[in-house]
Amino acid sequence: MQQSEALCPKFEFAFSILSRKWTGLIIQTLLPGPKRFREIADMIPNMSDRMLSERLKELEGEGIVMRTVYPDIPVRIEYALTEKGKSLESVMREVQKWAQQWVDC
């Protein structure tokens, strides 16, 4: 194998983030704008709240999602994509285009 043909480790890492179950869908729900926990959960009915909570923490840790607490009464917590997260939009768009063309319902 030639060195130039070796796979970039960054590519593998990016896939390891995006490959976790629900992560792609969670990011997609946040692309139009910040959302509260319940709004995200309602858009992905098959995912448990516990799983959503876990995934949001991971995405926060990776700098893809940002959690903001607003001091309203009752307190309001919103999840939003960071710049790193927003720049996943073109990845999402290409996955969606591919799915539309090739995946039968």
Next chain:
Amino acid sequence: MQQSEALCPKFEFAFSILSRKWTGLIIQTLLPGPKRFREIADMIPNMSDRMLSERLKELEGEGIVMRTVYPDIPVRIEYALTEKGKSLESVMREVQKWAQQWVDC
């Protein structure tokens, strides 16, 4: 939640294919052209042969990879992307662009 905001099930299915460990990397190794089992394995050193064999069978079942047996002596078996598989190139490209910009080595 408004109906129009619901997530397309095709999108979820596409992610369920692409989210399996190694699948993205295997597809990437096949983008430049058909390869033999050993060539793919050598390009992804951390993946076991058993895993590669399993993933290739799955990808064949999904119509993403095509297996061709050439009646040479000894027999030659090549794996290639189908049209459906090749059209994943733009997805791969966007993932790679994102990783280059945002993932530290």
